[in-house]
Amino acid sequence: MTSFLAASLLLVTGQSQAFTTEKPANKAQASAWTAVAPSVAVLPDIAGNPFGLAFLIDSKGYFVAHVSSLVYEPLTATMTDGSKVQLGRIGYDKETQLVLMGAHNWKGSARPAMRIAVKPSPGEVMVATAKGPVSGLLTDALCAGVIQPSQKFMPLSEVQMEQKDFPVGGALVIDKNGKLAGVLGAVLSPVASRASRLEVANQGTGQGGGGARGGANAQKQSFGPLGLTVGYALGPKVLNRVVKGFLTETHEVQHPSVGIFYRVDSTGYRVVIDRVTADGPAAKAGVQPGDVVLALNGKKITGPELLAVMLFEFDPGDTVVFRIDRNGKTIEKKVDVGVMAASPARDSV
Amino acid sequence: MTDHEQEAMIRMAFGEAEPGDTPSGNAKELRQYQALKAGLRSLADVPECQLSTRRLTDAILAEKVKPQKVAWWWPVGLVSGAAAVVAAYFFFTPAGTVKKPVDAPLASRAPSATHENPGLTPAPDEIASTTGDTSPSATARAESLLDRSKNLVALNDTPRPSLSVSRRRAVARPKQSVPDVTAEIAMSMAGNVGGAPAMSALPAGIGGPAADSMATSARSLPGSDAKVVVVEPGTDPLTGAKEAQEVNRRDVVFGG
Numbered sequence: 001m002t003s004f005l006a007a008s009l010l011l012v013t014g015q016s017q018a019f020t021t022e023k024p025a026n027k028a029q030a031s032a033w034t035a036v037a038p039s040v041a042v043l044p045d046i047a048g049n050p051f052g053l054a055f056l057i058d059s060k061g062y063f064v065a066h067v068s069s070l071v072y073e074p075l076t077a078t079m080t081d082g083s084k085v086q087l088g089r090i091g092y093d094k095e096t097q098l099v100l101m102g103a104h105n106w107k108g109s110a111r112p113a114m115r116i117a118v119k120p121s122p123g124e125v126m127v128a129t130a131k132g133p134v135s136g137l138l139t140d141a142l143c144a145g146v147i148q149p150s151q152k153f154m155p156l157s158e159v160q161m162e163q164k165d166f167p168v169g170g171a172l173v174i175d176k177n178g179k180l181a182g183v184l185g186a187v188l189s190p191v192a193s194r195a196s197r198l199e200v201a202n203q204g205t206g207q208g209g210g211g212a213r214g215g216a217n218a219q220k221q222s223f224g225p226l227g228l229t230v231g232y233a234l235g236p237k238v239l240n241r242v243v244k245g246f247l248t249e250t251h252e253v254q255h256p257s258v259g260i261f262y263r264v265d266s267t268g269y270r271v272v273i274d275r276v277t278a279d280g281p282a283a284k285a286g287v288q289p290g291d292v293v294l295a296l297n298g299k300k301i302t303g304p305e306l307l308a309v310m311l312f313e314f315d316p317g318d319t320v321v322f323r324i325d326r327n328g329k330t331i332e333k334k335v336d337v338g339v340m341a342a343s344p345a346r347d348s349v
Numbered sequence: 350m351t352d353h354e355q356e357a358m359i360r361m362a363f364g365e366a367e368p369g370d371t372p373s374g375n376a377k378e379l380r381q382y383q384a385l386k387a388g389l390r391s392l393a394d395v396p397e398c399q400l401s402t403r404r405l406t407d408a409i410l411a412e413k414v415k416p417q418k419v420a421w422w423w424p425v426g427l428v429s430g431a432a433a434v435v436a437a438y439f440f441f442t443p444a445g446t447v448k449k450p451v452d453a454p455l456a457s458r459a460p461s462a463t464h465e466n467p468g469l470t471p472a473p474d475e476i477a478s479t480t481g482d483t484s485p486s487a488t489a490r491a492e493s494l495l496d497r498s499k500n501l502v503a504l505n506d507t508p509r510p511s512l513s514v515s516r517r518r519a520v521a522r523p524k525q526s527v528p529d530v531t532a533e534i535a536m537s538m539a540g541n542v543g544g545a546p547a548m549s550a551l552p553a554g555i556g557g558p559a560a561d562s563m564a565t566s567a568r569s570l571p572g573s574d575a576k577v578v579v580v581e582p583g584t585d586p587l588t589g590a591k592e593a594q595e596v597n598r599r600d601v602v603f604g605g
Contacts, residue, residue: 051589145580154580263601275602308603
């Protein structure tokens with residue numbers, strides 16, 4: 001019996017160490033990894049190798065993972081202590097591409113849920129991957145993101161991290177306090193413009209001002225012999241909204257929407273309505289394609305990003321006032337903020 | 350064989366012998382000229398379509414330009430020389446030599462005594478007398494004109510910044526016509542990331558402290574080339590994450 005327990009312990013220990021090929025770079029990262037490890041499940045690929053991560057959001061066994069962390073489902077995930085958990089999809093948020101998964105026969109009620117940071121400071125972070133902790137840097141560059149194909153706006157934080165030869169999609173950005181600062185939603189494509197890569201290269205090495213956002217898989221950066229991966233993370237504000245929605249009875253996330261698509265016109269800063277969603281709040285209020293948005297709630301709109309940020313921060317049910325220029329005539333339209341269409345649980349995965 | 354004899358042989362070889370031509374060379378030379386004639390006849394005209402610059406380029410490239418041999422010490426010497434010149438410049442240039450731009454307002458740019466030349470500057474009453482009006486008001490106007498001209502002299506004599514200073518100032522241009530939203534976005538997003546009640550604190554009405562603070566923090570820089578991160582449906586094969594690209598905001602349609 002004793003030998004059986006010892007063998008089991010050895011097996012569990014071996015499993016727990018099998019996927020953590022990466023070691024913490026310093027004490028701070030080690031403590032951050034230790035803090036989040038109990039709340040993290042390692043998701044396998046088809047061959048059973050570690051591929052992605054999911055994090056626990058409550059004591060009932062609800063996990064959240066980015067869709068790029070999933071290869072197949074339902075699946076058997078491995079907690080960092082080696083215990084197994086069966087996960088199946090329950091919900092999906094199309095805008096953030098986060099998936100809600102539920103554990104069958106959950107016995108880990110004592111496990112702590114992942115704590116989401118309130119206001120992470122730019123600086124060194126630990127990026128938790130399926131292979132273990134990776135050094136990263138949370139920059140102060142906050143980006144206006146647009147998710148394809150829905151074209152919906154999403155605020156993103158830029159994260160620079162060591163380039164690795166294993167998957168990092170859906171990796172968790174952990175601040176020095178062991179709290180979740182973001183979920184890696186995307187990485188800058190290697191085919192991005194060379195100019196952008198150079199901007200980030202300068203930014204990463206501190207050799208120049210760099211771009212406001214910059215970024216790229218620029219090689220030979222500040223993390224040693226390996227290159228630099230520039231990723232974009234969904235920030236705490238968005239994550240809080242998603243977790244809150246996932247934990248409702250319907251497991252649906254409510255992102256605000258007024259049903260407009262807009263772009264900058266030839267002036268470079270004026271925002272013109274491109275399309276209006278039929279039967280959407282804006283359409284019902286009388287907003288039309290071709291209208292130029294001058295102000296929102298009295299705040300002068302000086303670019304599409306500003307309008308996107310303002311609209312994203314409202315809650316469904318709020319009323320906003322658009323001041324628009326239509327054929328040289330200034331008019332105002334009151335629009336009730338609605339909800340983006342609910343995402344089917346298995347849409348576009 | 351003289352030139353005349355050679356020409357005569359060529360004429361014979363080409364079938365153009367004249368009555369006075371007599372073969373003076375040997376048969377071998379005659380056969381060579383005849384072979385040359387046959388070769389020339391076999392040459393066909395180059396078709397027009399083949400007279401292309403591409404063919405010419407290919408032909409030139411086929412010749413291969415031989416790499417120039419550069420002495421092994423040349424790059425080292427070039428770099429060392431450049432470094433020495435730069436070092437010498439900084440070593441021999443006093444710290445105060447670089448003139449700083451004068452940012453003082455015009456009112457403070459009163460001409461110093463060194464800029465005034467009494468011999469060239471007429472007195473106000475002299476100016477007034479040239480107009481034929483010697484009244485006190487005319488003298489006062491002349492004084493005013495002189496003051497303005499002195500200011501102009503001071504402005505023209507303002508030390509011009511050196512090239513390096515000019516470049517730095519060019520980067521830090523204070524004003525542009527098109528306002529930028531980058532600072533506003535960053536600020537509002539900072540509140541967003543931190544979960545602070547930035548824009549969410551905005552009432553459905555007008556204004557709000559967050560909007561005010563955003564407005565006061567707005568910088569005046571051109572923002573028309575700002576980048577937007579577009580997250581595409583595809584997956585990066587290297588990282589397994591969704592692919593993103595930075596796109597000029599002019600090329601992006603936002604949804605919300």
